[in-house]
Amino acid sequence: MRYIDEFRDGRLARGLAAAIRRDVAPSRLYRFMEFCGGHTHAISRYGLADLLPENVRMVHGPGCPVCVLPIGRIDQAIRLAIGRGVILTTYGDTLRVPASEGLSLLRAKALGADVRMVYSTQDALAIARANPRREVVFLAIGFETTTPPTAVAILTAAAERLGNFSILCDHVLTPAAMHAILAAPQGVQIDGFVGPAHVSTVIGSAPYEPFADDYAKPVVIAGFEPLDLLRAIHLLVAQVNDGRAAVENEFTRAVTREGNRRAQDLVARVFTLREKFEWRGLGTIPSSALRLRPEFAQFDAERRFAERYLVVADHKACACGPILRGEKRPSDCKLFGTVCTPENPVGSCMVSAEGACAAHYTYGRFRGMAA
Amino acid sequence: MKTACTRPLDVKRGRVDLSHGSGGRATAQLVEELFVRELHNEFLAQGDDGARLPRAAGRLVLATDAHVVSPLFFPGGDIGCLAVHGTINDVAVMGATPLYLAASFVLEEGYPLADLARIVASMARSSREAGVPVVTGDTKVVERGKADGVFITTTGVGILRDNVDCSGAHARPGDVVLLSGPIGDHGSAIMASRENLTFETPIVSDTAALHGLVGELLDAVPQMRAMRDATRGGIAAALNEIARQSAVGMLLEESAITVRAPVEAACELLGLDPLYLANEGKLLAICPPERAEAALAAMRAHPLGGDAAMIGRVQEDAYRFVQMNTRLGGRRIVDWLSGDQLPRIC
Numbered sequence: 001m002r003y004i005d006e007f008r009d010g011r012l013a014r015g016l017a018a019a020i021r022r023d024v025a026p027s028r029l030y031r032f033m034e035f036c037g038g039h040t041h042a043i044s045r046y047g048l049a050d051l052l053p054e055n056v057r058m059v060h061g062p063g064c065p066v067c068v069l070p071i072g073r074i075d076q077a078i079r080l081a082i083g084r085g086v087i088l089t090t091y092g093d094t095l096r097v098p099a100s101e102g103l104s105l106l107r108a109k110a111l112g113a114d115v116r117m118v119y120s121t122q123d124a125l126a127i128a129r130a131n132p133r134r135e136v137v138f139l140a141i142g143f144e145t146t147t148p149p150t151a152v153a154i155l156t157a158a159a160e161r162l163g164n165f166s167i168l169c170d171h172v173l174t175p176a177a178m179h180a181i182l183a184a185p186q187g188v189q190i191d192g193f194v195g196p197a198h199v200s201t202v203i204g205s206a207p208y209e210p211f212a213d214d215y216a217k218p219v220v221i222a223g224f225e226p227l228d229l230l231r232a233i234h235l236l237v238a239q240v241n242d243g244r245a246a247v248e249n250e251f252t253r254a255v256t257r258e259g260n261r262r263a264q265d266l267v268a269r270v271f272t273l274r275e276k277f278e279w280r281g282l283g284t285i286p287s288s289a290l291r292l293r294p295e296f297a298q299f300d301a302e303r304r305f306a307e308r309y310l311v312v313a314d315h316k317a318c319a320c321g322p323i324l325r326g327e328k329r330p331s332d333c334k335l336f337g338t339v340c341t342p343e344n345p346v347g348s349c350m351v352s353a354e355g356a357c358a359a360h361y362t363y364g365r366f367r368g369m370a371a
Numbered sequence: 372m373k374t375a376c377t378r379p380l381d382v383k384r385g386r387v388d389l390s391h392g393s394g395g396r397a398t399a400q401l402v403e404e405l406f407v408r409e410l411h412n413e414f415l416a417q418g419d420d421g422a423r424l425p426r427a428a429g430r431l432v433l434a435t436d437a438h439v440v441s442p443l444f445f446p447g448g449d450i451g452c453l454a455v456h457g458t459i460n461d462v463a464v465m466g467a468t469p470l471y472l473a474a475s476f477v478l479e480e481g482y483p484l485a486d487l488a489r490i491v492a493s494m495a496r497s498s499r500e501a502g503v504p505v506v507t508g509d510t511k512v513v514e515r516g517k518a519d520g521v522f523i524t525t526t527g528v529g530i531l532r533d534n535v536d537c538s539g540a541h542a543r544p545g546d547v548v549l550l551s552g553p554i555g556d557h558g559s560a561i562m563a564s565r566e567n568l569t570f571e572t573p574i575v576s577d578t579a580a581l582h583g584l585v586g587e588l589l590d591a592v593p594q595m596r597a598m599r600d601a602t603r604g605g606i607a608a609a610l611n612e613i614a615r616q617s618a619v620g621m622l623l624e625e626s627a628i629t630v631r632a633p634v635e636a637a638c639e640l641l642g643l644d645p646l647y648l649a650n651e652g653k654l655l656a657i658c659p660p661e662r663a664e665a666a667l668a669a670m671r672a673h674p675l676g677g678d679a680a681m682i683g684r685v686q687e688d689a690y691r692f693v694q695m696n697t698r699l700g701g702r703r704i705v706d707w708l709s710g711d712q713l714p715r716i717c
Contacts, residue, residue, distance in 0.1 A: 010698045049701065362709070
């Protein structure tokens with residue numbers, strides 16, 4: 001397929017891998033965090049780890065939207081679906097996230113809740129239009145990539161005076177999470193970041209500049225194709241070798257410094273910062289998520305149904321937190337592959353194919369075992 | 372005395388109602404005018420509760436398969452031909468020659484008779500083409516909302532070939548994995564029609580009866596170890612089943628597995644992996660290495676195996692992993708599917 005095959009070319013990949021191998025200093029370790037779940041997935045799916053030298057390690061970051069969603073947020077959605085009888089719509093990946101009492105949205109559906117998977121916010125609106133007597137709630141999750149479509153849905157609903165549509169707003173912000181990781185009191189063992197692909201098309205590359213300037217960490221924004229990743233890793237190696245820390249953009253075919261102004265304006269019209277938000281694994285982070293502006297309060301399901309967020313603790317032995325912060329690897333977790341598997345995920349990193357644990361389990365666990 | 376006159380079934384405008392499942396006159400009429408008329412053969416004509424079949428010369432293979440596809444009509448086929456092909460294929464990959472089918476229908480109250488007639492006609496056509504008649508059947512009607520239009524369960528009987536001993540438990544390290552063509556057509560055709568996606572080249576289901584291909588393959592290489600039609604869960608599920616049954620691992624070559632361009636495009640758009648998409652007309656075969664070339668040649672000589680390829684090898688592995696060398700030069704596991712394939716978010 002054009003514009004895909006070019007970025008998955010095996011020969012070019014081996015060439016880039018050879019260049020990386022040639023340039024790394026054998027005496028040091030290079031630890032790069034790919035923030036995005038899309039990158040985690042690509043690394044696993046294409047077996048990129050095998051192409052990298054031993055001393056280049058990829059640390060899987062928290063950029064998987066369902067992985068950072070705390071249990072209490074899914075509980076809210078389930079309470080609305082079961083207790084209030086709403087039609088609960090959301091993206092496919094969210095359906096399996098484990099919630100309290102052994103439930104998930106998928107299991108709530110089996111219990112009779114009206115839970116429907118949608119591909120876009122437009123589908124959720126269509127369901128609301130088709131069911132004027134039912135309340136339709138869209139569980140809006142995701143980073144800056146999925147926020148503009150939610151903004152469009154809210155503006156459309158407002159223009160159409162769609163009285164039965166509302167959202168549970170769990171949209172989160174990438175730079176805030178990166179700050180939280182870098183500002184951790186215990187310090188971080190990360191030498192640089194592979195910056196998000198789709199998120200950056202919206203926010204641009206400028207928001208990453210503080211990470212280079214204030215924390216002296218190189219950031220290279222990369223597309224989701226395997227050659228994008230290898231090229232970004234090569235650029236990161238060069239920055240580390242030179243002792244530089246700058247924001248570089250490998251994904252120039254889609255990302256500019258300013259990003260997508262129209263999308264940013266839409267988001268600014270509809271959303272405002274939440275004071276704080278609890279992230280699974282990373283704890284409560286100030287100014288790290290969005291809520292609807294007061295003028296759109298009628299579309300805010302939390303207000304409409306007076307549905308309060310209740311904190312629910314993660315499983316004690318679950319290492320999703322340290323894994324999302326890059327402190328531990330999936331195989332370091334006691335639960336990994338024993339009680340926690342993709343069929344029965346305990347922690348959120350096991351839920352989505354983009355999650356660090358699920359990606360390692362599904363695509364790479366032979367590595368740990370063959371040794 | 373006058374003979375009772377029954378008005379013929381209004382196939383054009385009529386709908387299934389509960390009387391069609393009551394076992395009374397309406398049931399008899401539906402069976403007679405819709406099912407028997409289309410599927411007619413000497414066994415069905417016996418009109419009894421079961422079919423009396425000729426004495427069989429060999430060991431029997433029995434397979435059954437419930438079909439609940441949604442939508443019922445999709446590009447390249449419908450639930451009718453699917454129900455015929457699916458069970459014929461299950462019998463065939465056991466190394467048997469399929470002989471007869473039985474079909475059970477669960478109909479939802481309110482389902483248009485015209486659509487039902489199209490489905491039955493499609494079953495009749497595919498069973499005639501395959502030379503495997505539907506010799507007995509049953510019809511039940513459930514209330515509106517208790518089924519999704521039409522469910523069809525088909526059961527097939529076949530005769531095992533004498534010199535063949537195929538089983539998922541017979542794969543051995545060193546064996547070669549063969550695949551009859553490009554993957555993911557059926558699964559992506561269904562997904563695309565559910566999501567109303569259209570492509571420049573439409574995606575068409577690959578639904579087909581594989582017994583002809585299997586027959587020619589076994590004529591050439593009766594030593595085949597295992598065969599599967601890679602349906603639900605795709606080739607990933609089928610190969611993992613064989614690996615588990617045989618207590619072996621496998622190593623696939625991604626570059627040898629082909630995916631048609633529109634299928635690949637649909638997968639990119641919907642966030643799906645073709646390895647896990649259903650096929651309804653693709654044969655996976657495990658073959659001893661010394662017979663691999665002959666098996667491949669036999670497959671390629673058949674119209675349904677023109678693109679057959681060697682896609683990997685069986686290897687020793689205590690963990691029974693199916694692994695794959697990626698096009699990029701890395702390696703990954705091709706694991707069982709966890710739950711349904713759900714689209715990723717960003």
